Amino acid sequence: MFAAARNAFSIASRTAVNHARVSPSTRSYNSGDIIWIPAASCVAAFQTAEKSTLVLVRHGESTWNLENKFTGWVDVPLSPKGEKEVVEAGQLIKESGIVPDVAFTSLQKRAIMTLNAVLAETDLMWIPVNKAWQLNERHYGGLQGLDKQETVDKYGKDQVLIWRRSYDIPPPVVDKSSPHHPSNDPRYAKFDFPEEWTESLKTTLERVTPYFNENIAPQLKEGKTVLIAAHGNSLRALVKHLDNIGEDVIAELNIPTGTPLVYELDDDLKPIPQEGALSPLTGRYLGDQDAIRARIEGVKNQTK
Amino acid sequence: MKTSAAILLASLASVSAFAPIVARTRQVAPSPTELDAHTLVLVRHGESTWNDLNIFTGWADADLNDKGKGEALAGGKLLKEGGYTFDVAYTSVLKRAIKTLWIILEEMDLMYIPIVNTWRLNERHYGGLQGLNKQETVDKHGKDQVLVWRRSYDIPPPECDESSEHYPGNDPRYANVDKADLPKTESLKLTEDRFMPVWENEIAPAIKSGKKVLIAAHGNTLRALVKHLDNISSETIAELNIPTGVPLVYELDDDLNVIPNENGIAPLRGAYLGDQEDIRARIGAVMAQTK
Numbered sequence: 001m002f003a004a005a006r007n008a009f010s011i012a013s014r015t016a017v018n019h020a021r022v023s024p025s026t027r028s029y030n031s032g033d034i035i036w037i038p039a040a041s042c043v044a045a046f047q048t049a050e051k052s053t054l055v056l057v058r059h060g061e062s063t064w065n066l067e068n069k070f071t072g073w074v075d076v077p078l079s080p081k082g083e084k085e086v087v088e089a090g091q092l093i094k095e096s097g098i099v100p101d102v103a104f105t106s107l108q109k110r111a112i113m114t115l116n117a118v119l120a121e122t123d124l125m126w127i128p129v130n131k132a133w134q135l136n137e138r139h140y141g142g143l144q145g146l147d148k149q150e151t152v153d154k155y156g157k158d159q160v161l162i163w164r165r166s167y168d169i170p171p172p173v174v175d176k177s178s179p180h181h182p183s184n185d186p187r188y189a190k191f192d193f194p195e196e197w198t199e200s201l202k203t204t205l206e207r208v209t210p211y212f213n214e215n216i217a218p219q220l221k222e223g224k225t226v227l228i229a230a231h232g233n234s235l236r237a238l239v240k241h242l243d244n245i246g247e248d249v250i251a252e253l254n255i256p257t258g259t260p261l262v263y264e265l266d267d268d269l270k271p272i273p274q275e276g277a278l279s280p281l282t283g284r285y286l287g288d289q290d291a292i293r294a295r296i297e298g299v300k301n302q303t304k
Numbered sequence: 305m306k307t308s309a310a311i312l313l314a315s316l317a318s319v320s321a322f323a324p325i326v327a328r329t330r331q332v333a334p335s336p337t338e339l340d341a342h343t344l345v346l347v348r349h350g351e352s353t354w355n356d357l358n359i360f361t362g363w364a365d366a367d368l369n370d371k372g373k374g375e376a377l378a379g380g381k382l383l384k385e386g387g388y389t390f391d392v393a394y395t396s397v398l399k400r401a402i403k404t405l406w407i408i409l410e411e412m413d414l415m416y417i418p419i420v421n422t423w424r425l426n427e428r429h430y431g432g433l434q435g436l437n438k439q440e441t442v443d444k445h446g447k448d449q450v451l452v453w454r455r456s457y458d459i460p461p462p463e464c465d466e467s468s469e470h471y472p473g474n475d476p477r478y479a480n481v482d483k484a485d486l487p488k489t490e491s492l493k494l495t496e497d498r499f500m501p502v503w504e505n506e507i508a509p510a511i512k513s514g515k516k517v518l519i520a521a522h523g524n525t526l527r528a529l530v531k532h533l534d535n536i537s538s539e540t541i542a543e544l545n546i547p548t549g550v551p552l553v554y555e556l557d558d559d560l561n562v563i564p565n566e567n568g569i570a571p572l573r574g575a576y577l578g579d580q581e582d583i584r585a586r587i588g589a590v591m592a593q594t595k
Contacts, residue, residue, distance in 0.1 A: 107416035109413075109415045126421050131417075186389075187417075
């Protein structure tokens, strides 16, 4: 009977903490955690904010990166090179002594596999993982599945550059007759996407930032170390938000794959500039700094 | 619902009548998409590095060995071929179960579903025996005593010490668990007692709400679950062997009562997927681990 009362107590406090973290508006199943938190510490969590650490990892090379195709929401796996990259990312995090408490990722396997590799390397396979479409790569509309060079040959370098690197001009839409429309993928079944769908970096940010504020920020304010394994554009959205980066600058910013990017945040979630940070970011990359600089230059060369 | 299930079974039977005589008996439970019932699939994790070494594992976080990874992959393939899909998965905080789940989800192309990790699905805690070699323990304490600790329903092994690495209070993954709930040893009964709250409060409601659930867990927590589902007695459950990596499929009605499957191997009313002869043989093999 005592055990039952204790269980009821724990359930009540756990439920309260979960409601604080996940907004109903995200309409996703609360996959988070079954953490039985005594009620006293639950109250404390609401009252005081703490400093925290946020680790961002862009997924490793995918099979379509290799094939130089516009990927977006297409669910391609990591390439063999990508699989190696993410093991190294995990090793770097382990060596750094950073220990994530909770992880977030997208609904796409290249990010999930990246996260799994990091969790395996750091021996943290048991931490709660939250998966959300809001952390997906930017949707590439009617360009998804097309070869990048062929698209340049067809539309011209300038037009493709606009679609790829403009802040707010999206590629052409897809409608519900296209296999690339999310209504045709069961993983998005419980969400309502408009008849026509495509995304720019701007609209990507408009779905990343609220998700961050509603689900990730509260965990950081509790002092948790958060790991996010995501994509080029969803991470651009995040760092733009964290570091207040301008629209024209963010569109050109390259975040190298499989390279952990570490932010230390104060209790207001303002980044504390890290030594060795590469402007305009205030976070620092883990690993060989020269090699990282070279790679940042390399991503620019994918369409000429 | 019954008629369509009967037609399906009859057509499966007629197909196998034309199969070559050399083929082994292979029956796969009917695809759940034809039935209105709630589907629940259980999978026991594959062989771990400590199974190989014949060490009492319990809450120690041994990894899958290559054979175990292969078993998980085979389980995933059976589920994929059977047309199964899931909305949510539950597993323990031990990597041999988590990895089993990851491999299955990858094979089924379902890596995007939410996963819930709970210590309440952990293997039974083996107390002071954790880390000890099974044969050495028999040599030391005698076959009968070890058999009692392994197969009794409610007699737990000796406790581990609070200073021991095996005491969960010394492991950060249990930092948020009430100290009073952390075991120093467990019997099957105690395992059942701490498992049932997550079944009642989390998993059963998820199933009732229409979610298709996959549970990747351990021998003793799955025993606790099937004991409850199939009303198995304490004496029988302690002897029941659930083969590793083989998906065990239950169909439940709206009240979560089991709809018995024709291919169920008593006392279970759920059915294993895969080669039925092979499975029966494997159920026998687990018993041979301590002589």
